[in-house]
Amino acid sequence: TLCEEKGLNIVVRPGPQINSELTWFGYPLRILEDEEMQAQTAWGSKAVLTQVPRPIPALSYASDKFYAETALWYDAIFAILVKHQYPKGRLIACQVDNEMAFFFHINPYESDFSPAAIRWYQAFLKNKYGSIDELNKVYRKNYVSFEYVDAPRRFSAENFNDIPYHTDWIEFRERYLIDSMDRLAKMIRERGLKVPLFHNYPHPLGPGGSVSGITTPFNLIGLEEKLDYVGFDIYSRKELYAHVKTVVSYVVGSSRFPYIPEFIAGVWPWYLNPGGFEDEEFVTKAALMHGIKGFSRYMIVERNRWLASPVRRDGRVRKANYEVFRRVNEMALGHDFVNHKRQVDVLLMANRDYDRLEAATALISFPGDFLEPLLGVSEYPNFMITSEKTLGFKEAIQQEKANWFTKNYKALEKTGYQFLLSDSDLAQERMQEYKAIVVSSFEFMGAKLQRKLVKYAEAGGTVVLGPRLPNLNEKMESDTALVDALTPAKQSALVSDGETLGYVYPVGKGQIVHLPQLVDAEKDLSLVLDKLGALKVQKNDVRLDLTVHTLPEKKNSPLVFVCNPTAEAIEAEVGIGAPMKKVKEIWSGQEIKADGKTWRDTLPAYTIKIYECEG
Template sequence: MKKIFSIPVILITVALFQGCSKPSEQAGKPSNRMPLEFTGEYFTSGGKPLYLISGEFHYFRVPRSDWRSRMQLLKQAGGNCIATYIPWLIHEPTEGRFTFTGADMRDLEGFLKTAAEEGLYVIARPGPYQYSELLYDGLPQWLTEKYPQLRAKNIEGNDFRRASLSYMHPLFLEKVEKWFDAVCPIIRKYTILNGGPIAMVQLDNEVMGIHVWNGSLDYNPETMGFGKEDGRYSSFLKNKYLTIDSVNNAYETSFKNFAAVTPLPVIPYTSVSDIRRIKDYADFYFDLHAGYLAKLAFMVRRHDIRVPLSHNSANPDMNGMLKETVEKLGNKKFLLGTDNYYTLDQTWRQNNPTPQYAARTLLSLEMLRVWGYPPMVCELPAGSLSSWPPVTATDARACYWMHMAYGMKGFNLYIFTGGINPPGLGTTTDLYDYGAPVGPAGEIRPHYAVIKEIGGFIRKNPWFIQAERINDCWIGLNYDYSRAYHYMFKRGNFLFNNAEAWNMMTTGALTTALCANMSPAFLNLDSNNWTDDISRPLIVVSSDCMSKKIQQTLIAFIKKGGNLMITPVIPYLDENFNPCTDLLEYLGNPVIRHLSQVAFPRINVQQVKNIMSADAFYAVNIPPDAMILGKDDVTQNTICYKYSIKNAGTVIFLGINWLHAQQEHINMLSYLLEELGMDQRIICDNPSVWTSLRVSGDKHILFLMNLMSSPMEATVDCKIEGKVFKTGIHKLNAMDVKYVLVK
């Protein structure tokens, strides 16, 4: 039984439907416009921690006469930065004729001067793509119509659409370079290092989105070099396989040379050789577009622009597609963030920031953190391109504070203020309203007050900028699994495939942990810099496939005394689907099989009975000194066992693939992690109220989140430095987030 210490607790419970009083100062004011920099944990200005609060503000939509007053509104809400697209189609309407002066919508320099006078940082977004509900996604009409060969194509050779171009087509890169040669001198002139406001330059926008949202990956033959021995695709395969015999062995084909190798149509194949071939093309595609962003970075740097560069992943599901970009551009002078909308129209998963959205948000922010970036949401929804379903103040409040609870260290509101579309260039309506906090005519809307709450909180609690989330267990991140939906569509000949493992990690292990009010944090399994920390148990949701490097890292962790729960299978292949049994052998060579003998298994893990599962796997030939923890009642097959390794750690195998749905899932995971020594930091009696405990020095803040459509109540205790603090009973409204300062 856990002892409850009777310790005075200062509880400052804030119902976030109440505004903070007079938060007129900026949240972490820039230090005399010192360069904006970042560590792996937070942003800095002049070496001092800064919480980046930015608002999207389009000079080509907002009337010049309103620029200053609306910038001041952002500052009054606590903002310290604005972001703007610099649309190519506006500034080069005719090929070869660039214009940056004249009408309001082209006066980029006037806008930047005003931002500088107001003391705001600027994130410049020159593209080449902008999207932003502009014609041709912000590209010039002449580019897409005059040069149709630039268009991205599906594997049948058909165009996706007129505005979806092939990023690495040589002619496209040539035109982009001319655009950058025109716009980058202006950007350089107004960078922070030259006395201007531009603190960061974003490369392109949501790269690869224009392909995957409109058909598939790109198969433009000129870009990919199909049929050419020195083509990009051929060169990728040469680098990976070295010889054409190795390719044919991997693909079960008989190609005569690398130039003859072609990608397969993306359909639900089941053979390992076909899936390997599709995966190779996907990996090539991701690497190619890392090269594209690196080329853009070179174009920018060639103009002596020395501020940090950035890019925005289109959504949490696409973060993993940028793994190669992170490897190429690093995390020192390049920042990767993510966009994270919860609705843009009625086809979205939800109209509100639901618990499912919250779980994906935590995962997304953690993916950025473990890559070494301060978690930045480059487009945090301040509205929606659709007026129905609307973004309400209540929903926005829950969304923003939930992001704060889960580790967001900076954000850009898309959009902060609406305006009028340039004549004939908008794709939605002539009025670019977007439901923004500040409307097209300058009207203040209810969710403007929510931004003030955030700004006021940071102003009053600057220590929060450096606050870290307390965790009591780890979840392993395998980035390869996160993008498996591009090449794995059926289980095929696998016991459990990569895409299934990623889905189970999110909707099973992570969601159960959050409902149990555990505090999971993530580890990058591709790295080995974490294996010395054996203070918390590690959950790894595995498929049949795991790289040799990751398998060896897990073995090193266990040898150091680390405790591991691996579920629902143990890998026996590497990331390229070749045999690799390092981890399996270290764990005593158990044989894992699919429980397919019965239609309705009845699985028990110790005292947790009849656990609902989507799939089950059982182990035979387990180590003789292993302790059986769970069986299927029908077949008596071993579903779960614990194996304590001499002079090393303990491993639990759990052969259940589950979608979180029942209290039994909470009881099961809680029991197993306690067996592995987890010291749970938060105890909450309501699985629908999620929590997050953050700490900076002697400051502790506990967030309570009800993202359901009905009011909730919960009793919550938290454990700090071995002492349990009773925070009492909390009542939360529907779509409500509160915080408790615990001292």
């Protein structure tokens, strides 16, 4: 092929869904028009993707007929692709489908309620509970068999006993995305392709910022049990640094290969308020800053319905854009970014059970993505559209969980502790890599998570949780595994200025710290993390953000990223707690004078500088 002649490695995206701003998203029209393959809303109507240039029916990936039709396409295309796979050819990876997210129907009561999907749901329940008697016990119902269990069509819970019925639907939607991609991946393997397979979740950008869009209905960790790696697409502007940081920090904290499958290089014509090459430079540096190890530019060369790429359709180059991408690649390769590792001691863990509850309590069913920017409403569940019912708890967990997460996030950010994000499905062995895990805790907590946290503490880790200690599990059954690990007689108070902020319980070689409230999250976390010697950077302005990367064999020669994500210039003084002999900003090549453990530099608005340091 031409790519192979030019020595280019190839990543293929054979669908069946590909989007690419195509009118039919890559499907033959006959597929979209077949009602047997169409997804349905909670009301039994056709689920519609409100996309440009015209709406199309959303397809059901639970339909056997859909996979039979896909097999015809796969038979044809993979007969060609397998001939070019590595090592004989330059084809090195294959994307399975594209941005599978119920065709952007993120809201749980929007899709998919087709007969095929309901059968999948019933099979999921049977696999989870084993018997209808066990399900009836949890649901407090009297179903004769699983075939009589219908999915919830809206949120109708009155108390916490009603929660499992709704959150099981949310959990099933995660399995739907996992199992459908697994089925397609197996079809690809059956046709002889052996290169790594990956999937790209769509860019999550809800108004909740760091608390929205990184977990349900997406389950990156669960899907990586089936595929080789999974990432989130990122299309962002410099003003949305917090979004880029959140998504990348989550992928780095969760994936075996932190990768951005679609990374902004130009935009689609209906992208509102697109930025310029300065935005692409800033966002690219932000992704590298937080630990991304690979990305696929989308699109280096323009095409129909894609604008502002570095290379125009006729081959002419946009010099400013082109230079940004050339220099980024040159810098990342020249300084071995791939083998550098983020230096992090703290994990901020999203509790998937609370995210599922938040999703389940959505009161407005809104199809999102393409209409979202115009109407100012997000399809991602958040405080604006979720129920305020307490459901028998002390507070509305589905809303309070976001407040707790955000307070901890901002406190860690302001104080300079180096942290990553993941969720409660993270494997035990990866949890043990951190000195401390910060996680929200209310009256209920998943049975598996309770035991994982205890095991983590027993092995020497520090768990920081609050505001409450759980006595129920996700099935709303009595479960005190975590509380039972706490010995009141051995507890000590966490005190600052004569005020008791929380309680510390020794557990095995580690400890569990209970913070009943976060009046001053920065002070609370600092009291705990300082004693652990958790890595903390120094900065003279809380608006600055820093990350530290090192090579395994060169711990004294870190790369330090310093970000000014604001619209104002900042006279920065920063450090990482160790004296530096030399400091050089590698993008500009400028030598910076080190002053003991800190150095000074001017950071213009929306600037990220990368310092190569020698200690």
